[in-house]
Amino acid sequence: MPRVWEVPVRDSTRVRDARVAAEEAAAVAGLDERxxxxxxxxxxxxxxxxxxxxEGGTILIDVVDPPVLPEGPATRSVQIAALDHGPGIPDVPAALRDGYTTTRSLGAGLGTCRRLSDDFAVHSAPGRGTVAVARLSRGPARGAAGRSPGPLASPPGPGGTGGTGGWRAAGVRAGGVNVPYASATHSGDAWAWHRDGDRCTLLLADGLGHGTQAARASTAAVDTLRQWAHLPPGEILGRLHEALTGTRGAAVAVAQVDTRTERLRFSGIGNVGARLREGDRWRALLSRPGIVGVHRPGRVREDDLPWTGDSLLILHSDGLPSRWSPAPDAGRPATDPAVTAAVTIRDASSSALPVRDDTAVAVLAPDPPDRP
Structure with a gap:
């Protein structure tokens, strides 16, 4: 079962814990010493x-699929996400420049973090806080060569990735963030995605309950996806039901984008939430009641919808509040999908509404044709 590391950072002793967690994740991902x-x-x-x-925040570390899948096997990355409810960074470009250091830091700064990472992105809003996401995989850092996406992408222009006019799907990106309940070693939630030609399929599974048994169920769903991702979502759920028999079962949502036809197909069983941005509004995609591996409905609903340059799909487990809805500016300007997922978790959290389950958010977004 995949390990997830959550490190609440409230004092300086937890900085070492974050470093140790990153080293442990690097061993899982097969990173070399450098x-x-x-x-x-x-x-x-x-x-x-x-x-x-x-004045504190949370570090989340996971081993994840890359945000853009190549043809063939993909190298997994260590993903390090930092979330806070602080005052925000007044000047993100300045913070990313070399020389922006403090006496309490290593003097490395966000600029060095960006160079060391394959992907590095920052989202900051005054009064709401900051999210930073870094990914590192085997081999030389792509960020050092300037191929890493910037901290915030420019707003899409006419006929670009911001609207349907003149837009042609170049591909899709996906990312997610997983928070284990009560800082447990394993999360009962899991997300993954797989590419099969023009089809890119994203799955989010929420194992029943939480803990290791829930994690076994969601891990079985992820492992099965890699074998059947060439099928439509409704048929994938049927294969997952067979694979999860004998486990606790899971709520599962499957979304599949065909970049050739520019269509999104969606199916779900259980209480995994799904929100699709259509222009200036959000549409809730509905799942059928049931538990994959335990109780499958007689008929599985499958939605077939347009996928445009302004589309954005957010899948989430029931760790988010039941009344949660995406912010109007979610994912705008276009940025790393994992950042959108992390911002979603940060903004939906509240000390007045304690989380009672694992929480995972996975995001599917168009891959801008002019992405670096």
């Missing part, structure tokens, strides 16, 4: 920044 040291440095700097600028 890249492991880079992951440890990024985690240390992000944790230190939480204390320095936001």
């Amino acid at each position: 890249r492991t040291a880079a992951a440890a440095l990024v985690a240390t700097e992000l944790a230190t920044n939480l204390l320095k600028y936001a």
